[in-house]
């Protein structure tokens with residue numbers, strides 16, 4: 538090959554290398570631009586973006602590759618992880634398995650540790666109990682709730698335990714008996730209308746039914762979501778204890794008394810005492826609480842099977858069409874309970890006071906009927 542043609546070949550090779558380098562540069566810039574565009578478009582706080590991710594991840598609780606989700610959202614994997622963390626903080630049950638993610642409509646177990654309340658002086662504790670107010674239902678009884686909290690304030694009760702079904706949720710059973718629809722609006726209504734009194738904290742659990750339907754449907758830890766929503770609206774008096782059940786430990790100097798809040802499932806029984814008895818019978822030795830506050834059944838009463846003080850907490854909702862159809866009575870009531878403990882935590886004195894009410898119609902045009910001030 539001549540000297541001239543060798544020079545030509547070297548120049549050609551140099552040119553190809555330049556072109557390749559240029560192509561790589563363009564590719565890199567395009568990539569950066571894509572990333573920049575994604576960063577500009579993808580806003581993890583946008584309700585539209587959040588809704589899209591929830592819809593994608595709740596479809597049949599099927600797990601999706603993180604990279605697929607990122608591609609579908611037009612975001613980087615880093616941005617998608619940030620988005621998922623933000624959903625977790627909002628109470629969504631985001632579950633990761635290897636490189637796959639999903640939002641799962643299963644119930645989050647309540648924390649195992651008990652909430653300790655030190656018992657000093659005479660070791661007495663007075664607390665309020667309400668259950669099943671089903672806010673957002675047309676059968677809700679805000680008047681009874683207000684009466685209850687007036688009484689709690691008058692008696693200087695500091696802690697009120699709310700044993701689940703604080704909102705009515707949504708399903709085909711109750712869709713025509715609702716005042717408010719949608720999870721955010723129901724929670725907002727609850728936070729707006731649930732009574733608040735200075736010095737009183739309402740500690741609540743969530744049930745598997747009603748508010749729990751949202752958990753099943755969209756994988757949202759509804760109790761946690763409600764507490765966060767309440768805090769955002771300036772209410773620190775609504776404290777979430779857990780899903781279905783939670784233990785409170787009344788701590789004495791030489792022992793403790795366990796009080797369990799429980800919102801069970803299943804239907805009510807012919808005899809009021811039967812369900813409390815069956816629930817307590819199912820506890821193995823050492824698992825039994827000393828006190829059991831039961832929501833769900835909309836029945837009010839007190840029983841003591843196997844030495845467990847069981848309070849059927851009643852409800853604060855009129856009988857619904859659904860209950861009427863099944864021939865189920867609604868016992869509208871709230872309670873104030875005082876317990877006095879021995880130094881080892883055993884119960885010396887148990888004083889349950891029931892405040893019973895009737896259906897709304899009873900108070901209309903009846904001059905002698907009155908709700909408590």
Ligand SMILES: [Fe+2]
Nearest residue numbers: 669702833834
């Ligand atoms: Fe209920």
